[in-house]
Structure formats: C-alpha cells, structure tokens
Amino acid sequence: MVEWRQRVKRLMSEASRRDETGERTEPVGGLSALDRYRFDLAGYLVFEEVLDRPTVERLRSVIDSRGLPPAGETIQRQRFGQAGQMLDWDPGFCDLIDHPLALALIGELIGPYVRLDHAYGITMDPGTSGLGLHGPIEPFDSAQYYVHRMGVMRCGLLAMSWSLSDGRPGDGGFGCIPGSHRASYPVPAEADSLVVEVAQPAGSLLVFTEALVHCTIPWRGTDQRCAVLYKYSPSSTAWDAGPAALPEVVAAMSERQQRFFQPPFVGTSMSSHGAYMNKPPTIDP
Numbered sequence: 379m380v381e382w383r384q385r386v387k388r389l390m391s392e393a394s395r396r397d398e399t400g401e402r403t404e405p406v407g408g409l410s411a412l413d414r415y416r417f418d419l420a421g422y423l424v425f426e427e428v429l430d431r432p433t434v435e436r437l438r439s440v441i442d443s444r445g446l447p448p449a450g451e452t453i454q455r456q457r458f459g460q461a462g463q464m465l466d467w468d469p470g471f472c473d474l475i476d477h478p479l480a481l482a483l484i485g486e487l488i489g490p491y492v493r494l495d496h497a498y499g500i501t502m503d504p505g506t507s508g509l510g511l512h513g514p515i516e517p518f519d520s521a522q523y524y525v526h527r528m529g530v531m532r533c534g535l536l537a538m539s540w541s542l543s544d545g546r547p548g549d550g551g552f553g554c555i556p557g558s559h560r561a562s563y564p565v566p567a568e569a570d571s572l573v574v575e576v577a578q579p580a581g582s583l584l585v586f587t588e589a590l591v592h593c594t595i596p597w598r599g600t601d602q603r604c605a606v607l608y609k610y611s612p613s614s615t616a617w618d619a620g621p622a623a624l625p626e627v628v629a630a631m632s633e634r635q636q637r638f639f640q641p642p643f644v645g646t647s648m649s650s651h652g653a654y655m656n657k658p659p660t661i662d663p
C-alpha cells in the first residue's frame with residue numbers, strides 16, 4: 379500500500395481508537411505525529427506517489443488537448459484554467475477537490491468547515507522563471523494566516539499542488555523559506571538566500587500554508603513543468619474575489635464536491651443562500 383494510503387488509514391483507525399478505560403478518544407486529524415510536527419515546523423509537506431502514472435498522464439493529456447497558448451515568461455502565460463475552467467474540462471480535476479488525502483489534510487489544517495477558494499494550473503517551459511517571494515500581508519493577513527491554538531493548527535488559505543510532471547532536485551519550481559509561516563519579523567531584503575527548493579515528483583501532493591513565504595524558482599527541468607493547484611479557505615473567509623467555479627460547472631459535481639462551493643459564511647439561519655447547508659465534507663469509510 380502506498381505511503382499516503384497508510385497515513386489516511388492510520389487517521390481512520392486513530393479516529394475510532396479507544397483509550398485504556400475503553401472511552402472513545404477524540405479524532406486526532408489527518409497527520410501522523412511526525413507529519414504534524416514537520417508541518418508546524420516547516421509550513422509544508424510533500425506526499426509522493428499519491429496519483430498513479432495513468433492518472434497523471436490522463437490529466438496531462440486533457441490539459442494538452444485544450445490547445446492552451448504556449449507557456450511563456452510571464453505569470454499570465456504560465457497559468458491556466460482559472461475561475462473554475464479546469465474543473466469543467468474533466469471529472470478527474472474535480473476528483474482532486476475531495477481526494478481522501480486532501481480531506482485528511484483539510485480536517486487537520488483548516489477544520490471541518492471549508493471552501494474551495496480558487497484553483498488553477500501552472501506550466502513552465504525550461505529556462506523560464508516565475509513569481510518571486512511572496513506571502514501574507516504583515517502584520518496579520520486575515521485570509522492567509524497560520525495559527526496554532528491549544529494543540530490545533532489552522533490555516534487561512536491552504537494550497538494543494540498536484541504535480542503532473544517530474545520535478546527532480548535541482549529542477550527549480552516551488553521554493554519557500556521553511557518556517558516563515560511562524561516568523562515574527564518582516565521579510566528582509568536578503569531573504570532570497572534562505573529559499574529552499576521543494577522537488578515535486580509526478581503524482582506527488584505538495585501541501586503548504588499560504589502564510590509561508592514562497593516563490594517559483596526558475597525552471598531548469600528538461601521537460602515542461604505542470605502542476606494543478608487547489609486553494610482552500612475556512613468557510614468564513616474568501617481570498618479570491620470570485621467563486622471558484624460557475625454554478626453550472628458545480629452542478630455537474632458530486633454532492634460532496636458541491637459542498638466546497640458554498641459562499642463564505644458561518645451561520646446558517648440568516649443566509650440568503652437557502653439551498654446551501656454548511657455540512658462538513660467527510661472522508662468515505
């Protein structure tokens with residue numbers, strides 16, 4: 379069984395574990411003790427071999443079949459599928475929204491009430507560069523925060539980057555300053571020297587808090603880089619100005635996937651969107 383499956387399986391068994399008195403203990407979330415420690419310390423985690431080769435190849439071929447303009451030097455030319463377009467191309471892209479590993483991570487890092495804030499893809503040709511260092515707005519960014527309270531981690535915007543190309547160490551791509559999501563000082567001018575490259579093998583899932591100071595390192599891979607990114611917010615907030623997908627695209631999704639597209643709110647009784655129920659997405663047993 380691949381490693382991430384074992385991790386989710388452990389989550390499920392921990393959720394129903396009983397202590398020595400026979401009392402059922404509280405669910406502990408989606409991460410092992412080591413992953414929880416690493417995420418709190420570094421602000422990101424990489425899970426390898428989450429998507430198998432046929433899935434990676436199929437999603438790549440859907441992207442290739444869209445006839446997108448060639449990736450270029452600018453961010454605009456490197457990004458595709460924004461505003462929910464990608465989710466309309468193939469149900470395989472919708473399946474990533476509530477992939478079991480994504481749900482396990484959301485449960486631990488956002489909590490049960492969650493929205494998909496926005497999703498898009500990145501392609502980079504060899505030799506091109508990307509976005510420089512960026513992160514939350516200081517001193518406190520109410521849409522992109524990381525807090526730790528009473529043993530629980532909470533992220534204001536949680537990014538999941540699914541790699542559809544083979545990123546090897548030294549290829550460039552995602553870079554970050556590990557631990558910067560907990561920093562107490564503004565990012566100094568010389569901070570580039572602290573950037574660490576994070577390799578993304580094909581089929582891997584990189585999860586990071588947008589409170590982490592991060593960037594795109596110029597791509598030196600032999601093939602084109604391709605990743606699709608899904609960014610989740612707690613149900614009370616929105617980072618993006620628009621919905622993550624149009625209603626007709628959401629209508630074609632599963633009932634659980636549709637729950638990710640509620641507008642930002644917490645209460646239920648005063649909502650003008652009577653059709654929405656803020657039911658937490660749950661992991662299939």
Ligand SMILES: O=C(O)CCC(=O)C(=O)O
Nearest residue numbers: 508509551552592593594
């Ligand atoms: O994966 C990358 O190149 C970085 C993406 C990024 O900067 C972001 O999602 O905010």
